[in-house]
Amino acid sequence: MSGIENQRDHEIVIIGAGIVGIxxxxxxxxxxxxxxxxDRTGICEGTSSGNAAALAxxxxxxxxxxxVLAKLPRWLLDPLGPFTIRPxxxxxxxxxxxxxxxxxxEEAQANSxxxxxxxxxLAEAEMLSLTKRAGIxxxxxxxGSLELYESEAELKAAQPGWDEREKAGIAFWHIRGGELAEYQPGLSPRFVVGSFVPDWKxxxxxxxxGKALWAYAERAGAxxxxxxxxxxxxxxxxxAIGLADGRKLSAGKLVIAAGAWSHHLARQCGDGIPLETERGYNTTLPVDSFDLRRQLIFGGHGFVITPLETGIRVGGAVEFGGLDLKPNYARSEAMLKKAAMFLPGLRTEGGRQWMGYRPSLPDSLPAIGRAKxxxxxxxxxGHGHLGLTQSAATARLIRDLVSGQTPAIDLAPFNPQRF
Structure with a gap:
């Protein structure tokens, strides 16, 4: 047992070594x-290790x-589709x-x-600042990112969302025809229009x-x-925190950032929070599988393809099946098969399959605040698909709360007791 474990009292304990906890x-x-x-596994070894790598x-x-609601009946009939529920x-x-x-x-959407x-x-400002301070x-x-559509009608259906982004000051533009090849060579001709977001990271x-950020936190004393x-x-x-092996820790302040498992701990604090698990799947192919210029988003099919330092990641989609059911890697294979159709030159051999648990709340907003x-x-x-994206903002807000400072943004919409 290490010295840190022998020391019973700690000023602040954080449960969960995913990107938010880190x-x-x-x-x-x-x-x-x-x-x-x-954490029960290690630093950035769970869901945060296999996400789509977007700062969205x-x-x-x-x-x-x-x-989503209009598409649900069709999707639920397809066990390998973009959105499915295990029966x-x-x-x-x-x-x-x-x-x-x-x-x-309408009102709930507008508020969210x-x-x-x-x-x-806040997320963008804090992530850019944190990575700079950490030297990474x-x-x-x-x-940038390129979202692709197979028809003008598909883009028209998505246009209200782009209008909302425009109101929020988010830059984008639509591109068509042969211009698509300038943004991503080798696309299937089935895609006739795309939406490019230049500031997407x-x-x-x-x-x-995640491991690099932890090394920075550790140098600072964590x-x-x-x-x-x-x-x-x-x-x-x-x-008082009881560990599964019988050890005990004591925290002056405790932060629960345990992703999809967090609601089990929140229940012990008096809060019944409706957290569900979106199981996400991906396959990471070798780096040289395709000349991928940027993240490609296939919204109509519920997945993305991302170029990484360590490979090309094909993944996404949503499967509601909780924490205990076995993975259905046929979902990874279905996305990979589509990816090969959408990028005809993609080599699909030698991939690594993966499944992770996204912690999702019904209104797409995380729970940030005090226990009841x-x-x-x-x-x-409860960040859903946006844990990496919102990790530094969440860290800033928790630091504000723990330190008794006024939070950087209004936390009422993120109140854990809002449900």
Whole structure:
């Protein structure tokens, strides 16, 4: 048992060593707070290691506003489609789907969009600043993104979303015909129009970025304890944390940033938060599988293709199936088959398949704030597809809350008790 584990009392404990927990540790360690990060696997070894690598600061539309509800009946009939629910899991999901439907109302959409736009402005500023302070700006790529459509009608259906982005000051333009090849050579001619977002950024590899940020946090004094947090309770004005192997930690302040597992811990703090799990799949191909210039987004098919330092990642889509069902890697294979049709020169051999758990709340906004039953506990989870994108902003907001400062943006829309 290491010295840090023998030391019972800690100023701040963070549960969850994904990109959100790592970023929070970095911000708090910079502020000279004594920080311990706890995770059952390791630093950036879970969902944060295999995401699509996008810093999607322009992705301000709530999931429930993207025409998803109209497409749901067709998608649910396709077990390999962009959005599916495991039949055995559907009864469990009904309450979440009801809240998702409520979030698709006009007023709810408008409120979510406004909150997401404010969050994204903060996210971009804080991520650029954090990577600069950590000396890892070189791990960010500024190639823009290209969303592709197979018809003008498909673009027209998506246009309201682009109008909202324009209102938010997000730059983009539509390109057609032969001009598409200038942005990405080798595309299938089935794509006739695309939307280019010049300020869209990606990272060279999300796992490597997370580990590099942790190295910075560690240099600032943060420490790591490997262990699975199982129980939480109030103890002499602090929070007692029981690990699965019987060890105990005590935290003056506790931050729960455990991704898709966070609601189990939140329940012990008096909060029933409707967190669900979007299971995402991908295949990472060798680097030389295609001359990919930038992230390509196939919105109508629910997946993206991203160039990484370590390969070409084909992945996305949504499968609701909870935390316990076995992966269905036929979904990865279906996306890869489509990718080969969309990029006819793509070599699909030698790929590594992966599945991860995205923590999703019905209104597409994370839970950021205090626990109901334990005042020294703070929540930082539920980012859905946007954990990497919003990690530094979340870290800034948690630092503000822990330090008793006024948060950088209005946190009312992110209130964990809003449901």
């Amino acid at each position: 970023s929070i540790a970095a911000f708090l360690a910079e502020a000279e707070r004594e920080v311990v990060l706890v 600061f322009s992705d301000i539309l709530p999931l429930a506003s993207k025409g 055995s899991y559907l009864p469990k999901l009904v309450p979440w789907l009801y809240r998702f439907w409520r979030a698709s109302g 969009l406004q909150a997401q736009a404010a969050m994204m402005r 700006e070189h791990m960010l790529r500024e190639d 990606t990272v060279s590899d999300p796992k490597l970025l 420490r790591f304890v490997k262990g699975e947090a199982k129980s939480l309770s109030a103890s002499d004005g602090k929070t 039953g334990l005042p020294n506990v703070f929540y930082a989870f």
